[in-house]
Amino acid sequence: MLSSSYRVLVQAGIVLILLGLWEAAVFSGLADTRTLPPPSEIAIHIVALLGDQDVLYNLWITSAQVGLAFLIVAPVGVAIGLLLGEHEYIGRAFRPFFYFLAGVPKSVFLPVFILTFGIGFTQKVAFGIFQAIFVLVISAIAAVGSVSPTLIKVARSYGANRWQLYSQIFLPAMMPVVIEGMRLGMIFNITGVVFAEMYVARAGIGHMIATWGMSFQMPQLFAGIFLTAFLSIAVNEVLRWYERRVDKWRK
Amino acid sequence: MGRDSCEAPFISPATLRWLFLAVIVVVWELVPRLGLVPSVMLAPASEAMIAGFQDFGTFARALGITFGQLASALIFAYGIGALAGLLLGSVYFLRETLLPIVSSIYAVPLVIVYPLLTAWVGIGPESKVIFGALYGFFPMALSVAAGVQTVDRQYILAARSMGARTSQILFQIMLPASVPSILSGLRIGGAMTAIGVVVAEMMAATGGIGFLITQNRTMFNTAEVYFGIFLVLILTGLLDMFIRLMERCFTNWYPKET
Amino acid sequence: MAEVTDSMAHAPISSEKFDLSVEQVSLHFETPNGVLKAVDEVSFGVETGRFVGLVGPSGCGKSSLLLMMAGLQKATFGDIIVEGEPLTGPRPQDVGVIFQESSLLPWKTASENVEFPLALRGVDKAERKQLATDMLKLVGLSGFEDRHPFELSGGMKQRVSIARGFCQDPRILLMDEPFAALDEQTRMTLGDELLRIWEGHRKTVVFVTHSLTEAVYLCDDVIVMSAQPGRILERIEIDLPRPRTYETMATADFGRLRDRIWRLIRGSE
Numbered sequence: 001m002l003s004s005s006y007r008v009l010v011q012a013g014i015v016l017i018l019l020g021l022w023e024a025a026v027f028s029g030l031a032d033t034r035t036l037p038p039p040s041e042i043a044i045h046i047v048a049l050l051g052d053q054d055v056l057y058n059l060w061i062t063s064a065q066v067g068l069a070f071l072i073v074a075p076v077g078v079a080i081g082l083l084l085g086e087h088e089y090i091g092r093a094f095r096p097f098f099y100f101l102a103g104v105p106k107s108v109f110l111p112v113f114i115l116t117f118g119i120g121f122t123q124k125v126a127f128g129i130f131q132a133i134f135v136l137v138i139s140a141i142a143a144v145g146s147v148s149p150t151l152i153k154v155a156r157s158y159g160a161n162r163w164q165l166y167s168q169i170f171l172p173a174m175m176p177v178v179i180e181g182m183r184l185g186m187i188f189n190i191t192g193v194v195f196a197e198m199y200v201a202r203a204g205i206g207h208m209i210a211t212w213g214m215s216f217q218m219p220q221l222f223a224g225i226f227l228t229a230f231l232s233i234a235v236n237e238v239l240r241w242y243e244r245r246v247d248k249w250r251k
Numbered sequence: 252m253g254r255d256s257c258e259a260p261f262i263s264p265a266t267l268r269w270l271f272l273a274v275i276v277v278v279w280e281l282v283p284r285l286g287l288v289p290s291v292m293l294a295p296a297s298e299a300m301i302a303g304f305q306d307f308g309t310f311a312r313a314l315g316i317t318f319g320q321l322a323s324a325l326i327f328a329y330g331i332g333a334l335a336g337l338l339l340g341s342v343y344f345l346r347e348t349l350l351p352i353v354s355s356i357y358a359v360p361l362v363i364v365y366p367l368l369t370a371w372v373g374i375g376p377e378s379k380v381i382f383g384a385l386y387g388f389f390p391m392a393l394s395v396a397a398g399v400q401t402v403d404r405q406y407i408l409a410a411r412s413m414g415a416r417t418s419q420i421l422f423q424i425m426l427p428a429s430v431p432s433i434l435s436g437l438r439i440g441g442a443m444t445a446i447g448v449v450v451a452e453m454m455a456a457t458g459g460i461g462f463l464i465t466q467n468r469t470m471f472n473t474a475e476v477y478f479g480i481f482l483v484l485i486l487t488g489l490l491d492m493f494i495r496l497m498e499r500c501f502t503n504w505y506p507k508e509t
Numbered sequence: 510m511a512e513v514t515d516s517m518a519h520a521p522i523s524s525e526k527f528d529l530s531v532e533q534v535s536l537h538f539e540t541p542n543g544v545l546k547a548v549d550e551v552s553f554g555v556e557t558g559r560f561v562g563l564v565g566p567s568g569c570g571k572s573s574l575l576l577m578m579a580g581l582q583k584a585t586f587g588d589i590i591v592e593g594e595p596l597t598g599p600r601p602q603d604v605g606v607i608f609q610e611s612s613l614l615p616w617k618t619a620s621e622n623v624e625f626p627l628a629l630r631g632v633d634k635a636e637r638k639q640l641a642t643d644m645l646k647l648v649g650l651s652g653f654e655d656r657h658p659f660e661l662s663g664g665m666k667q668r669v670s671i672a673r674g675f676c677q678d679p680r681i682l683l684m685d686e687p688f689a690a691l692d693e694q695t696r697m698t699l700g701d702e703l704l705r706i707w708e709g710h711r712k713t714v715v716f717v718t719h720s721l722t723e724a725v726y727l728c729d730d731v732i733v734m735s736a737q738p739g740r741i742l743e744r745i746e747i748d749l750p751r752p753r754t755y756e757t758m759a760t761a762d763f764g765r766l767r768d769r770i771w772r773l774i775r776g777s778e
Contacts, residue, residue, distance in 0.1 A: 010348045035371060092264035093271070103491065105446040108461070108483045110453070111468040111476050116292045191360035198362055199454060206363065210454075213366020221366060229359040236358035409612040412579045413626035413677055414601030423629075427616045504616040504657040 037219045045223035055208065059231075062204045065121060065193045066186075069128030073189065074182055077133050081140020081181075082170060095141065102134040106192070110199055119200045124193050131192030132185035139181025143174035176247040183239040190232050294474035303478030310463065314482055317459040320379040321448050321486075327380070328387030328444045329437065335388070336395025336436065341425075350396055357389050361447075365454055374455040379448050386447025391440035398432025399425065430501055438494045445487045460486075527554035527590075528713040529578065529604075529681050534587035536573050536739075547573050549738035550587070555681070560707065560714045562728035564721060566774055570739025571717045575685050578715060579606045591681065601626060605679035607670050607687050613658045619645060619669045620654035626677035644672040647706060664695035671703060681713040688723065696720075697755075700727055708752065721774075725767050726753060733770055735777035742773050 019039045025031045026038040033041075049055045084091045084098065110127060117123035147170055155169045197206025205228055212221040262270070280295045282288050294302075303310055339350045364385070368378040406424050415423065452461025464479035536548040548570040555561050563571045576582035578589055580599040589596045591603050605626070613622050620641045621628075627637035645654055648668040658666055667687060674682050688696045700723060707714065718724050724731045725747055733742045747766055749757055757763055 007347055007351075011352060014348060014352070089264055093267040096268065103442065104484060105442065105449065105487050107446055107450045108453070108464065108480050111464055112480070114468060115471070115473055115476065187358050187360075191362065194360045195362045195450065198365070209363050210366055213370055216370055218370065221370070225363050225367065228363050229356075232359050233355050236355065403611065405608055405612040406614060408576075408581055409606065409608055410625075410629070411581055412599050412601065412604070412606040413629055414599055415629050419629055424614070427614070430616070502616075504618075504659065 035218060037222055041219055042222045042226060045219045046227055049220070049223050049227060055205075058203055058205050058208050059227075061121070062193060062197065062206065065124040065204065066128060066190055069125045069132065069189050069193065070182075070186060072125070073129045073132045073136060073185060076129075077136030077181075077185065078140045078174075078178055080133075081137040081178075082144060082166065082174070084137065085141040085144025086166075086170065091141075098134060098137050098141070102138050106131050106134075106188075107195060110196060113196070114200060119202065124196045124201070124204065127196045128189040128193040132189040135188055136181050136185040139184065140174065140178055143177035143181070144170065146177050147173040176243065179239070179243045179246050183236060183243060186235060186239060187232070190235070194228065291471055291473055294477050296477075299474045299477035299481065302472070302474035303481070306475070310460070310478065310482060313458060313460045313463045313479075314486070316376070317448060317452065317461065317486070320376050320452075320459065321383060321445055321490075323380045324383030324387065324444050324448055325441060327384035328391055328440055331384070332388045332391025332436065332440055333395050333433070336392040337399060339392060340396035340399030346396070346400060353389070353396075354393060357393065361386055361389075362450065362454075365451060368451075369455050374457060379451045379456065379459065382451040383444045383448035386450075387440040387444030390443050391436040394432045394436030394439065395429065398429035398436075401432075402428040434494070434498045434501060438491065438498070441490050441494055442487060445483075445490055449483055526556060528557045528592065529715070530554040530590045531574070531578065532588045532590060534574070534577060534584045534589060536570065536577065536582070537585045546738035548577070548584075549740050551734075551739070551741055552587075553732055553741060553744060555713055555715060557680075557713055558711045560716065560727060560729045562724035562731040563715060563717045563734065564719065564724045564731055564770060564774070565734030565739075565742075566736045566777070567719065568739075569734040569736040571734055572685055574739070575606070575683050575715065575717050579604055579683055581606075601630070601677060601679060603679055604681045604683060605674050605677040607674040607682060607684045609670075609686060609690055611690075613666055613669055613673075615658050618655045618657055619650060619661065622658070622669055623673045623676045626673065640676055641672070644676045645669070647675075648672045648702065663691050664699060667691060667695075667699060668702070671699075671706065675706060675710060675712075679712070681715070684714065684716045686717055686719065689719070696723065703727070704751075704753065721767050721770050722758070724770070725749075725763060726758060731766075731770060733773045735774075742777055745770065 022036075023038045023040060026033055026036060037045075080098075084095050109130065113123050113127045113130070117126055151169050151173060152165065155165055160168065193204070194206035194209075197204035198210040201207040205224065209221065209224045209228065212224055276296060279293070280297060283290050283293045283295050283298075335353075339345050339353065361382075365378070365382055368381055372378050372381065402425055406428060407420055410420055410424050448459070449461040452459035453465045456462040456465075460479055460482055464476055464483075467475035467479065531551055531553050534548060534551050535546065538545040538547060547568075551570075551574065553561075563574065565571050573582060577584050578596070580589075580596045591600060596604075614625065617625065620638065623641035623644055624632075624637040627640065632640075642651075642654060645651060648671055650665060650668055650672070653661065653665065658669070661669065667690075670687065674684075688699055691699065704727060716724070716727060728747050731745045731747060733745065734740065735742050745766065749760075749762060749766075
């Protein structure tokens, strides 16, 4: 095993070398600055974007849509998954729907959301929820399966009622798997909201990226892509860190 | 309430499931017909089918274009993805440094690079193939890498004690042991490639089923939009079935899931 | 009764009379807390056709020692001499290993698993198929040739492993806690089966186990090891008459030997 500090150093080195090659390619005339701006120029534009009121407003809109969708979908998805995973009868009746729908490509349904909800805030939130809910439900069902039957037997022998069983045994024991599901759901949620913004919208960082692309504003386009990528990776890493923390007792 | 009451239900779970499905279809049919929901929002199922088959030529041509782009994209996604996954999973240095970076990039909503592709290569088929391949590349590479690095060390030790050479270990142990993850890479990667191609067509294109969906949406032809979505689901469903069939042929040594 | 051949455990060993001799072997690991002596200056020899057990608390290095004897792990110091020549890597004609059940290849059938060591050697398909069928019959698995491991019970899988080890046909067979994952009854039955097959083939065996009963029941000699550093405490000869049966276990001699080993291990902790 490489030590973690050494690994980060090597990773940073790899990224720097790639950026250096890119910079060199542009300056040696191998690539055209108009279609491929150098990293240094992109960095300047990222800083500029972060000082631009308009960009900050659009980032805020996107974050609000993503955040609201997550706040709604996380408890709802886990509750549905818990019910489907734990209740024998309801589970056997309705689990196949969710397994099937989890495998269906959901992006093609975007036009339906536009026809139903219009092109505003609500439609983005609804589409984010739609993208994320199935993976969340599936992982919550898997999480129920990961709860040791012995724990449940013990709790029942102590006389725990159904509510206590859910809150004291199932939910805490399910957490590690559920958090992983939430992280995957968050990825799908962000993808859904940004895609919806790029498709048809009046605001949001996805909308700005699409506009920069259509008007060939390459430095801004690159800066927007990198900014969005950084933010998504950051959200993912935070959830991953939390996942590891919650997962500690399992090993 | 005792648990035993669940054992002998009024109707079986399977019956309840089909009943529920039937109710959905009936509601879908009746709600727009009775005017409970504007017909722009929801077209009755029957109307979507009729609209689709009346204009079947257009849909068939679009489907052909999408299918061609999907096939080319799959070749790149599978080929480059498998190669990258093999290297990332088996070479120690890459596994420790590059693999975590690649799995982080998986969290990026890749749609944001599509405007870049259209700016570079235009809105023709090339951008669809590249975008589809990019979408499928990550799951394919990550599955193969996971498969290669989780080969049970006991198998390798046992084979070495029996005198296996490096090439025998590679082809008789590592490769067959990774087959399940390679197949799951083919399945997830295939589905993602299909989504990538259709999403690209929806955003900016001159043809294909995604383009047709968007075009009909802007004209508020709700029935045609639904029929287009239906075709995409059929296309991805067939792809999935094909890969599952392969899965069954290659992994007869696996306990089957019920 | 149990004669302690203490001199054998410590004195340098001349390799001529042994199939396998371990000479001053050490295995050290660098850890953040200093050097870990997993195996420390261990020497012993195994005569042809003898069944030798290796017991000790967990972490005493008995499994590492076995890997080194198979040529799968390099010793930090010392040599392992097989057939008069130091071991530098796996030598499948001389040394074979029977691992725990998990080492059966899940994508191969029982027969293909047993054939595998022969296939690696390039033995003709029909010939090795015949050998595997005979060997599976010997372990009582006729009719299961075409089953995959997931269709077999734990005990049956271990029978396949034993068949694979004997099919490889090395002079020396090393066994790394082969019955550890099995329940008590299956263990007992398989122990008897192993003895029966061994009586027929008389291979030299080194058997690692953490079950004292198993060690006394199966072995001619039991080498008792201590943990950290992994050293030999004593080599105890088990001179119980063969063939051994269930009744052997009820004898006073059996109990005394088992008790002796137990006291050694407990005293070392």
